[in-house]
């Protein structure tokens with residue numbers, strides 16, 4: 001008899017992972033492979049599409065093995081992925097025409113500059129919820145069509161397929177039978193009308209992108225296809241979503257005003273905003289949330305470029321800790337940062353400041369400043385940046401009542417406490433912080449009848465630790481004002 005397990009394929013920027021969940025959302029087994037990064041030029045980042053697929057398949061087989069499961073035990077597969085990363089392949093041979101261009105890659109900036117010169121910013125914001133930026137897939141695809149010899153002509157003959165990583169994995173799993181994506185991934189291409197949920201003709205024309213390249217778009221919970229590559233019996237692929245929207249879903253944020261923050265290398269904060277689309281007026285991005293049905297759902301998003309990475313800098317740049325986990329003890333060895341403020345604008349500042357040229361600063365140093373004060377200021381900087389994002393979100397949408405957290409740095413209790421203090425709302429860390437993969441498993445389980453609806457999923461979200469604010473509103477306002485002063489000094493020293 002089937003064990004009703006769910007297999008999540010989580011293809012991230014730094015690794016490919018596969019996790020088997022049981023019906024109660026508990027992890028049964030997992031496997032992981034690091035993904036090599038390629039930097040052919042300054043500002044360029046690439047991944048090998050074949051390596052992505054090979055590692056994903058290997059980890060899926062390993063996870064099944066470790067779970068003692070056969071394909072017959074797996075009710076459905078969910079895919080979640082690094083978003084925006086752009087691939088182009090030949091429909092007949094399945095051969096990629098180029099390495100995948102990773103979301104961090106800036107090479108498409110001149111293409112974006114031309115779109116801005118043509119005055120397309122308002123149209124892009126209204127249709128896609130996004131700013132014109134090289135981050136998104138559309139400009140990256142334009143670059144590929146311009147620079148891979150013969151690509152534009154082959155695309156016009158209908159010979160090529162474009163996809164984000166979800167589409168690539170689906171194509172491989174279905175052995176070239178299915179070319180599709182979900183709304184949450186499509187909404188990060190800068191080519192998708194997120195309210196009407198279809199590819200946008202005007203934007204496709206503006207970028208000169210042939211329609212035949214594009215995948216079909218479905219809700220995130222949908223039977224996209226099936227695969228026999230994990231063994232004899234075919235398994236449905238029942239869910240797909242971009243990783244940040246998948247984490248929002250895995251955190252059971254199904255209602256307007258529910259929000260999550262993922263503390264990894266950077267931080268990604270998303271708030272569910274319901275079924276009505278309104279572009280941000282505060283420098284945030286709007287996208288489609290992971291959708292259980294065809295009814296459009298939206299999320300606001302803001303990201304902090306340097307989150308946990310500031311801790312890596314303490315380790316590798318300053319050498320004041322020997323592993324990331326040591327930062328908590330060092331930062332907690334002093335009661336506060338002694339007036340030191342660290343603004344980690346190593347690569348500029350993102351939302352809500354959008355200061356690409358800004359560079360980092362440390363202010364408030366005295367003769368008494370120690371490594372512990374710097375470490376504390378670094379941890380606090382992660383929380384300050386996230387608090388500024390949340391304030392912008394609350395101005396755009398509605399106040400939120402608690403923040404759900406996940407990601408590698410969310411294990412840091414001091415960081416979580418400072419975050420609750422600065423937000424003035426509880427910060428809740430679930431029992432399992434594998435919420436990205438869990439979101440994909442939930443989506444896959446819904447389309448295949450393992451779960452009946454989101455109410456059942458909300459009951460499976462298990463809070464672990466809750467951090468309550470411990471300072472009053474006046475102190476909170478004073479600390480945020482101190483942060484904003486430090487940011488102003490950083491932007492205009």
Ligand SMILES: Nc1ncnc2c1ncn2[C@@H]1O[C@H](COP(=O)(O)OP(=O)(O)O)[C@@H](O)[C@H]1O
Pocket residue numbers: 012014263264265266307308309310311312324325326327328407408409411412415
């Ligand atoms: N205890 C800790 N306190 C603060 N940051 C931490 C801690 N442990 C790990 N980190 C940071 O978390 C990040 C890794 O988190 P992870 O979710 O794996 O990131 P990503 O998915 O971006 O690779 C690193 O930047 C690391 O410095």
Ligand SMILES: O=P(O)(O)OC[C@H](O)CO
Pocket residue numbers: 011012013014081082083084103242243244264
């Ligand atoms: O793979 P991650 O976790 O670094 O997430 C990448 C984001 O989806 C980029 O938008």
